[in-house]
Amino acid sequence: MLAILDYGAGNQTSVRRALDFVGVPSVVTADPEEIFRSQGLIFPGVGAAGQAMRHLRATGLDRTLADWVAQGRPLLGLCLGCQILLEHSEENDTPTLGLIPGRSRRFDPALREEDGAPIAIPHMGWNALRRRRPSPLFAGIAPEAEFYFVHGYYVEVAPEYELAVTYYGREFCSVLGRDGLWATQFHVEKSGPAGLRLLANFCRYCGERADAE
């Protein structure tokens, strides 16, 4: 069983449907006990960083997430969930969870696409990854596979956390983390078969880790 963190962020139902797709049972929950009974936690998110952080602090879920990561249990952050794992977001100048060193920055509207056209913000649509480091998340996914992005801010992390980058007006980190603590800037739940495969890879890691204990 996987837990999907319910903090009013919007796309938890899509994530649950995607897990149904890959045949993994899941529960959308804000209950710490239920979360700690699961093999792995997915931290979804759409919307603004400031509002999301207020909700997490008000409900104490910020501490649940910190405890989860401190215990070394598997976590996958998605989109806004990816950004909030870092230390700070330029969106609403918000201090965020600080579970991974790094920050979220606004795309500069003066940036241009590779064909010279000014970039539209948010970065919305299908884009490819350039892998920086191996990760079990990438197992069985073609190097040219594309994923679905919707975001107006991008993340910057230390190179040792940078697993893949994407180009949109500039290069930015699109998959980050280390074994068991991962996040993607794109929406795996809306990225077709490649996204589902990445999700299934995370689920498999969670299952194997639970079996090993």
Added chain:
Amino acid sequence: MLSKRIIPCLDVRDGRLTKGIRFEGNADIGDPVESARRYYEQGADEIVFYDITASHEKRGIFLEVVEKVASAIAIPFSVGGGIAGVKDMRAALMAGAEKVSVNSAAVLNPCLIAEGAEAFGSQAVVLGMDVLAVPVSASVPSGYEVVIHGGRRRMGLDALDWARQAVELGAGEICVNSIDADGTREGYELKLTRLVAEAVRVPVIASGGAGEPRHLLEALTQGRASAALIASIVHYGEYSIAQLKAYLQAQGCKVRPVS
């Protein structure tokens, strides 16, 4: 760099798929959920559903279709037709859509765009506009006029002015549908598409007129569209989306590879 998107459009009436020519003579051509699944498997980048149900009472049937579609595909999809307020938008998004498309209701009440963007973010609000080529006039300097109610009512509103205004209000994308080209299969209205794409900085989706693969290429290059909406070119099995993408890729147009 972003890939150009190929977006099949499914018109749904009373829970069934239909396709009309110049907005008239719709015929039942199948189950929307099965079609959505097929297009997803063929490599569609997104899917659009328009509810063209005449009666308001049958709105629930459409939302049931939306929920079934959300469980059948793992790509974004948008929903339009009959979206008149934030309540309708929320119902469509809760049923599993990523985006809602507003058209006539936004022309009559532009605040609808701002309210939707405020509540759900610009990325969730697509402005659909139906456009007719008309003689240039003081109120329609571009020669392209916005029409509403399925093309039946002219508004004296210039398409480019409306596009700029809608983006200002918070529309995250604009789908430009040419009434003149719709259903003809003779190609998109390239000049209109390009004018709108150059007038705004949000993605523009070309709509109406796709009958051959080269029409898509034209819209995505000459028309400067970010995405091409397609209907009859795939609905009758003449081309698959994978074939259209293979063609576009061979012509040097960046599309998401079909896995």
